[in-house]
Amino acid sequence: MAPLVELNHLKKYFKTPRGMVHAVDDVSMSIEKGQTMGVVGESGCGKTTLGRVLVHLEEATDGEMLFGGENMVDVRGEKLRAFRQRAQIIFQDPYSSLNPRYTVEQTIQEPLILSGRYKRKEIEQKTTELMNLVGIAQRLRLSYPHELDGGRRQRVGIARALALDPEFIVCDEPVSALDVSIQAQVLNLLQDLQEAKNLTYMFITHDLSVVRHISDHISVMYLGQLVETCESKELFLKPWHPYTKALLSAIPTTNIDKKMDRIILKGEITSPINPKPGCRFAARCIYAAEACKEPQQLREIEPNHFVSCCRVEEINELKA
């Protein structure tokens, strides 16, 4: 089956007075219909930019973005409107992503009205359905965002994203701003909706336990590039890229009997402005060598397990 979303060498650069920011640099991946691709990385690694490019909130600098086999990078006008009905986004911060002057009802109805597909009566009915679907009580129809708690606000954001029956949703850190008990409610809701509507998700987060829980595949990003991508379980069993290893070892676990061998990284993420060719992680990598100064390729080490590190076989004692 052809994947629903396929990215080929996608790039997004931002021009700044100090030089070009390589926010997303040559990212390729594909997401099958009905599956969830988790994208993890630290702040500033370009994961949010990637998500925004995918739903056309930012224009890609270069590369291809195939959506159901059709390249969407340059779509404009009517075609872009049609695309936006199929691809939606749920934003990170439910405190700032809702219009404070819109009631719950207005927020959910806005896309329905703009689409021009529905009559007034259908809009009312659809709003009721959407509110039931995401679990917001009807009595809150006329409430404003400031009257709702974080979990309910995020549900409004989800209802708005679902309004036009999209096929693909970018979830940009949808639970990071929520408390643990509420976070679990929202994660379960996202899973239920996916099963009911066969939705395809790109799930962007910095929380590795959340991403493992919800994703089928995971891509690890570092400074705009993919360093490793594979099936979700596989990544936790065989983290092969040195950065993935460090990232996984840094997660504090609640298992008090298990002592992790922690890899403490030296230094911090370097600047994405005019990066040098070669491995971007090399400056912090304990395995860095001369060969790392050459540009790195994402290579398939095992079926469907891609790693961008020239020393991956050596480090992990794999057969070349």
Next chain:
Amino acid sequence: MSNEKYLEVKNLTVEYVTSEETVYAVNDVSFGIEKGKTLGLVGETGAGKTTIARSILRILPVPPAVVKGGEILLNGKNLMELPESEMCKVRGRDVTMIFQDPMTALNPTMRVGDQIAEVILHHENLSKKEGRKRAEEMLEMVGIPAERYEEYPHQFSGGMKQRVVIAIALACNPDLLLADEPTTALDVTIQAQVLEMMRDLHARKNMTMILITHDLGVVAEMCDDVAIVYGGEIVEMGTLRDIFKHPSHPYTVGLFGALPDLESDRHRLTPIEGLPIDPTLQITGCKFKPRCPYATEECGKAAVQAQELTPGHFCKCLYPRKEVR
């Protein structure tokens, strides 16, 4: 062990009173820490964790905050009764605090080094030059080259700002450190660096520490004892092992169930149903009752008293759970 407590908080009650409503933030909270130990205060947003810490330092915003009662004994001395001038000497020297958000905790118009030197000069009779030297040592200790003394906070990344905040807190070798979500704003790899550093400093200086967090993983790594806070009350308290192996209060059990886990393949999480309580309501009985799957009529009748399940493991519930994690 009870005689050796370095810090004891007894029956602390704090309310935020405005003309419109009263928020019952901290309700009759008591706990103690032995010298050199780390206590984790765990709870969700609005549970009252930060209010407890600020009460110890007496830096609550008054008004609207009103301390309705309670004692805070530091080495047997009641901080609540100290005159403000004495309290100023305690703050920064005996007790210090790391604030949650390193982006706003520093003064943006002041050189980072001077912000550290300020604390030292306030408490110790040193010349400016000596103060600067000590501040430079502190910078080096938290892993920032002393050459960066002259820089301003905006020139530092988030992790480095948090290191500066930690350096300020540790500048006068405090005996008690209150760390309010010290790593929440940081990335995991930076969090690992900062936790490692705090653990190291804690061991070297035999500091007593209260670590406020909502992250149970961080607690598992850093703490000796744990107190779970819900609705301004400590609902369960015990050693790390008590809480993580034998969580007894339904809320504690619920927290563990709601957490996605790196090691299990559960398809669904078990969220705690409902929403955190409205802290403006005065509730008789158990605050967790509306969300608790085990609640009965009995739970709402009178204030639930803490019972000691095993020595040192307290739980405020009529029907403590007995599962082993």
